[in-house]
Amino acid sequence: MTGGMQPWRAIFRREFRSYFATPLAAVFLVVFLFLAGIFTFSLGGLYERGQADLRPFFDFAPWLLLFLAPAVSMRLWAEERRLGTIEVLTTLPLPLWQAVLGKFLAAWAFSVVAIVLTVPLWMTVSWLGDPDQGMIIAGYVATALMAGLFLALGGVVSALTKNQVIAFVVTVVACFLLMVSGFPVVLDFLRGWALPGVVDAVASLSTLTHFTSLMRGVLDLRDIAYFVVGIAALVLATAFLIDWKKSA
Amino acid sequence: MAPLIHAENLTKRFGQIEAVRRVTLSVSAGEVVGFLGPNGAGKTTTMRMITGFLEPTEGQVTLGGFCLDGAPIQAKRSFGYLPEGAPAYPDMSVLEYLQFIGQVRGLAGQALHDRVEAVISQVHLERVTQQAIETLSKGFKRRVGIAQAILHDPPILIMDEPTDGLDPNQKHEVRQLIRSMGSTKAIVLSTHILEEVEAVCTRVILIAAGRIVFDGRPQEFEARAPASVQRNRMDHVFREMTAAGAEVRS
DSSP, rough: OSSSOOOHHHHHHHHHHHHEEEEEEEEHHHHHHHHIIIIIIIITTTTTTOOOSHHHHHHHHHHHHHHHHHHHHHHHHHHHHHHTTTHHTTTSSSSSHHHHHHHHHHHHHHHHHHHHHHHHHHHHHHHSSSSOOOHHHHHHHHHHHHHHHHHHHHHHHHHHOSHHHHHHHHHHHHHHHHHHHSSSHHHHHHTTTTTTTHHHHHHHHHHHHHHHHHHTOOOOOOHHHHHHHHHHHHHHHHHHHHHHHHHH | OOOSEEEEEEEETTTEEEEEEEEEEEOOTEEEEEEOOOOSHHHHHHHHTTSSSOOOOOEEEEEEEEETOOHHHHHTEEEEEEEOOOOOOOOOOOOHHHHHHHTTTTOOOOHHHHHHHHHHHHHOOGGGGGSGGGOHHHHHHHHHHHHHHHOOOOOOEEEETTTTOHHHHHHHHHHHHHHHHHSEEEEEOOOOOOOOOOOOOEEEEETTTTTEEEEEEEHHHTSSSSOOOOOOOOHHHHHHHHHHHHHHHO
């Protein structure tokens, strides 16, 4: 080492730039902002509610992320496998976790850029009225954490295939199940045969439940821990899976 | 002198198929080993195990004195690797890509700059440094892969078909480059072009159906052909030995 940057930072920088090297970034950002606008103003009824806050935006954010986070994460490892560059990357002298971390953080940073670009919505409601700024900040934190969790889950799926379309579809389904696991659609299905403890455990995994309580401005440590631990576990699982594929 | 590459009893099974069986080889500095074999004989699988991209089912690898299992980072610092097809990120420019590889390898500042400049001139990439890799011809792409492999001036160089798909001029250039590095490094290159072996290699290892069937000097390899064979004597030996290997397998 000659005082260079940590390998994960080099990976992060390359990966983050590569999002902008293709039209993907532009398409993604435009679609994200367009849908965010529609959801907030039209479907969410920002004006009709007569309340200057961003509730309509945050109510729809999980559904927006459900499709857009997998679009960002699908290429993470699937693309490396398709191009064969994974063979270069994994034979370079860096711990695998650094490669996984660098790539995940790049995907997350890109998504946070998209989320931050909705700040004009915030400015609009602040201009129209006097919203609870704390709640809006909590909403943004919750949205960023949810994006991180979906991307980490997408990273796991992406590590298992070289087909980006498969990675996308499987990730959407996985995120959806994780998101609604506290809702009747999943719990009723389980109640028929699973142990009550299992049903409770699955219910406690529901992303939407944790998201909603964070979004309401209740900064409960358990909700934050849910996202942080979930992200860490999934990033580790990605590294484990890539390593496991070496001996497969 | 201790060998720079030592692989002991490498075996790789994919499910029921035994792709490589008990391959043992040692390569020292100053050797250029031509790794020969028909397609599907296990050349790429063996190289992937030596570089740590695949984990062997059995056996172990030591590179530059470091065990790939016990000290993977140190072991990986000691070699440069050109994988089959010379993969690289298509959206990056040649310069960006080489800088990225250097950064991951821990180079920075002037040292990084100097090494990148050095390999660019060594493999003649000056004309295309700003070009996106996806727009490069096959020959240039291959050279970018080689540049990436020698960026940190490693004592060990492992190349999977370095001249595949190149035109005769480009082949000649790459061979000259390999020869110029061959006196100080331990080099393993896979190929199925036998003229390449005569041109650059000091040693031949022939693999058939996952096993080493010959390991020796190119002259010895050629001498296996009967005197009656006048032309393409190496081709003759190659066919004889790999056909025998195929029979062993079935």
